[in-house]
Amino acid sequence: MIEEEEISVRMASPDDIDAIAWLYSESFGSTRPRDDVEQYLKPDGTWALLATMGGTEAMTPAGFVLARTILDETEVFSVGVVPLYQRRGVGETLMKGTQHIAAIGGARTIFLEVGTDNPAAQSLYEKSGYTIVGRRPDYYLRDDGKRVAALLLRLTLDAQNGINS
Numbered sequence: 001m002i003e004e005e006e007i008s009v010r011m012a013s014p015d016d017i018d019a020i021a022w023l024y025s026e027s028f029g030s031t032r033p034r035d036d037v038e039q040y041l042k043p044d045g046t047w048a049l050l051a052t053m054g055g056t057e058a059m060t061p062a063g064f065v066l067a068r069t070i071l072d073e074t075e076v077f078s079v080g081v082v083p084l085y086q087r088r089g090v091g092e093t094l095m096k097g098t099q100h101i102a103a104i105g106g107a108r109t110i111f112l113e114v115g116t117d118n119p120a121a122q123s124l125y126e127k128s129g130y131t132i133v134g135r136r137p138d139y140y141l142r143d144d145g146k147r148v149a150a151l152l153l154r155l156t157l158d159a160q161n162g163i164n165s
């Protein structure tokens with residue numbers, strides 16, 4: 001578990017699926033059914049992190065990460081922090097937790113995608129050390145029908161920014 005001030009990040013368990021579905025819906029402003037989250041977490045290598053506020057595992061859910069590690073690569077599917085707790089370092093703590101779990105699982109690189117219309121997430125990932133390695137045109141379809149490109153980002157792990165950070 002990683003703790004920074006009142007933020008705690010730990011691996012999620014099956015008991016946390018309801019909390020993650022709620023966090024997903026609140027963070028992205030679109031409903032994410034519990035079953036969807038459960039399905040996400042079924043394939044081999046998938047895992048989730050849960051961030052809570054208050055310094056202990058029992059406190060208020062604040063954010064989550066869904067990811068998968070296969071061999072030496074981790075792919076981050078989703079990162080979200082509920083609006084109430086945004087801009088308080090939860091996202092950054094979750095990204096550190098992601099590096100930690102990825103490194104423990106044997107990953108040498110982490111990949112993720114971010115919309116070109118999401119400057120907050122782009123800034124978080126840049127601050128966390130990710131660099132742009134590709135661009136997928138028209139990747140996301142937004143609610144208003146607009147197509148938006150995705151940037152493909154990569155972080156290379158080593159002993160410094162992996163397990164030891």
Ligand SMILES: CC(C)(COP(=O)(O)OP(=O)(O)OC[C@H]1O[C@@H](n2cnc3c(N)ncnc32)[C@H](O)[C@@H]1OP(=O)(O)O)[C@@H](O)C(=O)NCCC(=O)NCCS
Nearest residue numbers: 027079080081086087088089090091092114120121123124
């Ligand atoms: C992106 C998101 C996860 C950031 O979480 P957060 O807990 O607010 O992030 P932090 O407080 O740890 O911020 C870390 C850095 O990210 C960047 N950042 C976060 N929110 C930002 C915003 N609204 N505008 C600009 N930069 C922002 C900043 O660089 C910030 O560092 P700073 O506070 O020193 O300036 C959160 O805004 C969110 O859940 N958004 C909706 C869902 C989403 O878009 N997820 C990502 C999909 S790829």
